[in-house]
Amino acid sequence: xxxxxxxxxxxxxxxxxxxxxxxxxxxxxxxxxxxxxxxxxxxxxxxxxxxxxxxxxxxxxxxxxxxxxxxxxxxxxxxxxxxxxxxxxxxxxxxxxxxxxxxxxxxxxxxxxxxxxxxxxxxxxxxxxxxxxxxxxxxxxxxxxxxxxxxxxxxxxxxxxxxxxx
Numbered sequence: 001x002x003x004x005x006x007x008x009x010x011x012x013x014x015x016x017x018x019x020x021x022x023x024x025x026x027x028x029x030x031x032x033x034x035x036x037x038x039x040x041x042x043x044x045x046x047x048x049x050x051x052x053x054x055x056x057x058x059x060x061x062x063x064x065x066x067x068x069x070x071x072x073x074x075x076x077x078x079x080x081x082x083x084x085x086x087x088x089x090x091x092x093x094x095x096x097x098x099x100x101x102x103x104x105x106x107x108x109x110x111x112x113x114x115x116x117x118x119x120x121x122x123x124x125x126x127x128x129x130x131x132x133x134x135x136x137x138x139x140x141x142x143x144x145x146x147x148x149x150x151x152x153x154x155x156x157x158x159x160x161x162x163x164x165x166x
Contacts (some may be wrong), residue, residue, distance in 0.1 A: 009034045010064035012116045024120045026058075033061045039071070039120055041127070043159060048152055049061075049077075049127045052159035053166060056088070058116065060155040065112035068093045071123065075162050078154040080130040088138035090126050103134055143157065 013034070016026055021043065021119035030035045037058040043049030054077055062067040071093060073086035080091050091108040098106050135141030 005060065005062055008065060009060060009116075013037075016116065020119070021117055022158055023040040023124050026116055026120065030058065035062070035064075037116065038047050039116075041120065041124060043130050043162075044124050047128050048155040049159060052162040054158075056086070058119070059136070065114070067095065068110035068120065071119065074166065076158050078137075078140055078158050079127065080132045080137055080144050081126050082140075083136040087136070088123055088126070089134075090122055090131075092122050099126075100136070 002016040013026070013028070024039060024041045025035055026039045028034065029038045037060075039127070041054045041056065043052035043054065054073055055075045056071050056073045058071050060070050061067045063105070071088040072084060073088065076115045077086070083089060087142050091104050092110055093115055094104065094109045095109045096112075099109065130141070130144055132144050140151065140154075143154070
């Protein structure tokens with residue numbers, strides 16, 4: 001199983017190197033471990049995150065693509081769909097099948113057709129359009145809804161810090 005996952009991840013890495021995608025870059029954390037990737041997401045234009053450079057680690061399970069990777073920002077980021085510890089919470093990263101809590105359709109959750117590219121593009125979309133209905137960071141979601149100026153101030157601080165880390 002791991003060799004099948006390894007081959008698929010090697011192919012996806014090769015494809016991204018040959019055909020880079022606007023908005024992010026990706027590579028291995030360690031050349032000897034195909035299951036852990038370093039991703040840098042450029043804050044999407046016309047969003048509060050514009051101008052930021054947000055680093056994350058994408059960790060793949062041995063049975064990928066049957067199970068989703070985890071994605072965790074290592075750069076500070078203030079967002080309703082990012083846990084305070086940096087873990088990203090979006091539907092496509094949730095295990096496949098029916099949602100035990102009944103919030104998501106099975107079709108919104110992980111499917112083996114997703115690739116590194118589709119995952120990162122979904123995260124970029126998340127930055128553009130936060131979902132405050134099912135937040136990972138309740139405080140950020142509350143600010144997003146009720147105290148926009150405070151939310152914007154915290155995001156701006158994260159963007160500045162991400163630029164300083166370059």
